[in-house]
Amino acid sequence: MPLKKSAVSATSSPSLPPVLAVPAGQDLFRLAEQLAHTADRAQREAMLLTLIRAGDADIAEHLISLLPAADVTLRNELLDALRDMDDVASLPAARLLNNPDVNLRIYALSILENARDPALGDWLAGLLGYETEINVCATAVEILSEVGSSSHVPLLKTLKLRFPQSPFMAAVVDAAVARLDGDD
Secondary structure, three states: OOOOHHHOOOOOEOOEOOOOOOOOOOOHHHHHHHHHHOOOHHHHHHHHHHHHHHOOHHHHHHHHHHHHHOOHHHHHHHHHHHHHOHHHHHHHHHHHHHOOOHHHHHHHHHHHOOOOOOOHHHHHHHHHOOOOOHHHHHHHHHHHHHHOOHHHHHHHHHHHHHOOOOHHHHHHHHHHHHHHHHHO
């Protein structure tokens, strides 16, 4: 279940876990570190809501740093929280696009999928200029088809040449090109 910043309130609600009151000076990074050691889902959700509410790029960066070691459940909760922190998580997530770990690049794209950052198209185009992993490229193409422009069409067409044996990539690129050419 995605955690929505708009759903965060200072008071407890029967339908939402309470947001933790973090005393002044309490280290939010320590709270983030406790996520991996907290088995209770409601408590983890309250911790994540507290971190989302902080709305801090350093916290987003720290949550991203927890992704590689997180179990599947925590990783999905972290990704949901980071997507909900869009404004502050976009730049730290974009830095993951250069990570040698393909899974982290996929996670970055998952975080950026609905990002509103005006640089998103440029980040994706930069990634597509060198990326060799077909799943990363396909995901980036799908997102770029939503946020890009017809100026990205030549770059997209080069992917069909880079992955000539992939009908999947050809279909993804063709759909993106048709969408972007139709936007002008």
